[in-house]
Each structure stands twice: as C-alpha cells, then as structure tokens.
Amino acid sequence: MTRRNAQLRWRDIISIIVSLAIGISAFSLAGPRLMTELTGVEGNFRAEQCRWQKDYDGVRQRACVGSFTAADGSFTIRRIAAEDLFATDPTGPVASRVSGPSADEAVRPGLMSLAPLLGIGLIGFAFPLWALIAGTLDLLARRRAARPRPEEPHERPSDLPTAPGTARTNSGVRWIHSVPIAISIAAGIFMCHAAAPRLITQLTGVDGTFLAGRCAWGDFDSDGDRTMTCAGDFTASDGSFTLPGIKIDGVFDHRPDAPVAARVSGPSTDHAVQMDLVGSLAPMGLGLTAFAFPAWALTAAARDAADRRRRRRTTPPPTAGGNPDSWGPLPST
Known part of the structure; x- marks a missing residue:
C-alpha cells in the first residue's frame, strides 16, 4: 500500500x-x-x-x-x-x-x-x-487508508543486497531542506553580525562613563511594561576624549541619573556599549545554534553521496523505487 x-x-x-x-x-x-x-x-x-x-x-x-x-x-x-x-x-x-x-x-x-x-x-x-x-x-x-488493502509485491531498495559495512540509514536530506538551511545560515550570519561588534567592544574597547542627556519611552511589551532608549555624552576614563550626543546600546527601566559604565570602540564611534556580556553572548549563541542544522545537513549529504558511490560499485541498480509521490521531506521507505 x-x-x-x-x-x-x-x-x-x-x-x-x-x-x-x-x-x-x-x-x-x-x-x-x-x-x-x-x-x-x-x-x-x-x-x-x-x-x-x-x-x-x-x-x-x-x-x-x-x-x-x-x-x-x-x-x-x-x-x-x-x-x-x-x-x-x-x-x-x-x-x-x-x-x-x-x-x-x-x-x-x-x-x-x-x-x-x-x-x-x-x-x-x-x-x-x-x-x-x-x-x-x-x-x-x-x-x-483505514482499511488495509493487499500490497502489490515489488522490490524495495532495502531488500537489495549490500556490501558488508556499507548499509546504514539514509540521512533524509532532500532539496526541500534548502529553504530551512538558507534561513538558518541567514539567521546565523545576521545574529553574529549584530552581536560580534558589540562583544568585541565590550572585551577590547575604551573604558569610560555614559551620562544620559535625552531618553524616550518605547512601546509597551506583551507584559505591559515599557523601557526607554537614551542618548548622551561619553567620557573616556583617562579623559583623552569625549563623545557628545551618542546613543548607547540597550534599554533602561528608568532614566539613569548617574553615569553608567560603558565602553566604546574608539574616538570616532557613534554609540556606546553597556558592560553586559550576557546581552552579547545570547545572540552569539543563537547564531551558532542556527548554524548547527546547515552543518549537520552538509555533513549528512556528503556521507550520503559517499555511501551512494560505494553502493553503485557493489550492488546492481534498483528496479523499483520507494514511494515516488511522498509529500514529505523524507522518503516513506
């Protein structure tokens, strides 16, 4: 059937x-x-x-x-x-x-x-x-198909003789998986591109303090809370330079009255970064996680290609396939 x-x-x-x-x-x-x-x-x-x-x-x-x-x-x-x-x-x-x-x-x-x-x-x-x-x-x-019907006899690929050590379960990577693979790669690149500069600034940037000068409330979130984004002046700890009117990454629950510890990448930057490594490591982790499925698919597809080459050298070509009209990403056999 x-x-x-x-x-x-x-x-x-x-x-x-x-x-x-x-x-x-x-x-x-x-x-x-x-x-x-x-x-x-x-x-x-x-x-x-x-x-x-x-x-x-x-x-x-x-x-x-x-x-x-x-x-x-x-x-x-x-x-x-x-x-x-x-x-x-x-x-x-x-x-x-x-x-x-x-x-x-x-x-x-x-x-x-x-x-x-x-x-x-x-x-x-x-x-x-x-x-x-x-x-x-x-x-x-x-x-x-609730009622069983007699199944027509036909030869299945799993019934074909295989050489010792070459039989294994097919990974099931098909062309339809190109969509989630492309999306995962795009997501990983986007998240790493957004988080990497912030993380580098937090690790190697110039220390200083940020004094908020202008803040604006954002929209209400799903819990009914609001946060605000701020712009202001950054002053390096050694007093070597001051950046007026720049934005700071991240949001605040209320307007910060005191200077906030921050870092910048250099005197020509247009934004400061708060010292919050978790806020940078989280998107980096999501980006690396997004690369997991494409990496697995590439490895599995390479193993399948190598396995098919071994099978062609050791077994005759199949005379009948599995289920050619399968809707799913994997064959029904």
Whole structure:
C-alpha cells in the first residue's frame, strides 16, 4: 500500500522552529515601521543635528535628529530622530510619518526599504506552512487508508543486497531542506553580525562613563511594561576624549541619573556599549545554534553521496523505487 506520508522527524521540527523564529523576528522588526507608513500621521521632518553613521553595508551616511510637525498642525515633536539615514544633511523639510504625538522616530514614506525584511519573513514562514499542509494531507490519507488493502509485491531498495559495512540509514536530506538551511545560515550570519561588534567592544574597547542627556519611552511589551532608549555624552576614563550626543546600546527601566559604565570602540564611534556580556553572548549563541542544522545537513549529504558511490560499485541498480509521490521531506521507505 502506497500513500503520501509527511514523515516529519526531529530534524524537521528543529527546522520549523528556526524558520518560525526567523519569520516572527523579521515581521516584528518590519511591522512597526510598516504600520507607521500605512496608518501614521503625515508631516515634515526638519534636521537640526546630524552625524556620520555606518549602515548595514558599512557605508557612511548621515543620521539626523530634529523636529517633526504634523501636516494639519495638530502637534509638533521638538526632539525626534529620523529612522532613515541620509547621504547628505537635508537642507529642507522631509516628508515623513510618525505613529503619534509621543513617537521618537520619524519614518520616510517608501515600502522598498522594508522589502528585504518582509521577504525574509515570508521565506521564514514558507517551510512551516508547507509542513502544516503536508501533515494535514498525511492525516487525511491515513483516514482514507483505514482499511488495509493487499500490497502489490515489488522490490524495495532495502531488500537489495549490500556490501558488508556499507548499509546504514539514509540521512533524509532532500532539496526541500534548502529553504530551512538558507534561513538558518541567514539567521546565523545576521545574529553574529549584530552581536560580534558589540562583544568585541565590550572585551577590547575604551573604558569610560555614559551620562544620559535625552531618553524616550518605547512601546509597551506583551507584559505591559515599557523601557526607554537614551542618548548622551561619553567620557573616556583617562579623559583623552569625549563623545557628545551618542546613543548607547540597550534599554533602561528608568532614566539613569548617574553615569553608567560603558565602553566604546574608539574616538570616532557613534554609540556606546553597556558592560553586559550576557546581552552579547545570547545572540552569539543563537547564531551558532542556527548554524548547527546547515552543518549537520552538509555533513549528512556528503556521507550520503559517499555511501551512494560505494553502493553503485557493489550492488546492481534498483528496479523499483520507494514511494515516488511522498509529500514529505523524507522518503516513506
């Protein structure tokens, strides 16, 4: 009896969890900006202070802070940061949107900047969606096949003679696993890329203190709590330099009144880093964990290829396959 069998194994469950985590993370990053661009308050942003900052590609651009005025004149935000970076300092008003009068970032219209994050989110949900459909079809097939039927005799690959020492269970790596493998590699690179500079600064940076000058409350989390992000002045411990108006990584439960111990990578940096190794080691661990499945798949695929070469030299080619219409990532045999 042949049927379409999803046959989801533990490795597929791990892939589903990783894919869902990547999809949810991508949409959680893109969601607030997307909602602001679609439903936010229109207005104009005027830059008042700009500084150099590197984007994700390492290109130096201008990050600006200024004021925002609603198009209908209902409110004005005196101190607000522009979420986007500029090639040069904007000399006039820039059309932007904000989520409301208490927003701390102004967003320029344009959905193309969100395309990469939205694409990663959709790819992240692709494999779990396929697994859900495959599992549903498998359950329906099991219900239809409740009554046993006589099975047609045919030769199975497991019945073929094999040379001593060459028979082993196939790892089951198939082309469908390329989606979670690509997602895992992208997630690992992204997490390590985000955490490695922070960790290097914490281990080898210049010691000093950060004095908060401007703080803004963030949105409520799932527990109903709010945290704030701050910008201020950093002073090196030896007094060799001072960095005014830079941001500090991390969030605070309340506005810090006293100087906070921090480190920077050097006199030309645009942000300070709190001395919290756990906050850097956690994403590094997640990044290394994301590389685990691709590493296993590469090793298993290489072993399967070597095993097939040995089998071709020692056994005749099979005359019949397993279940050619399997829905799942693994063969039903």
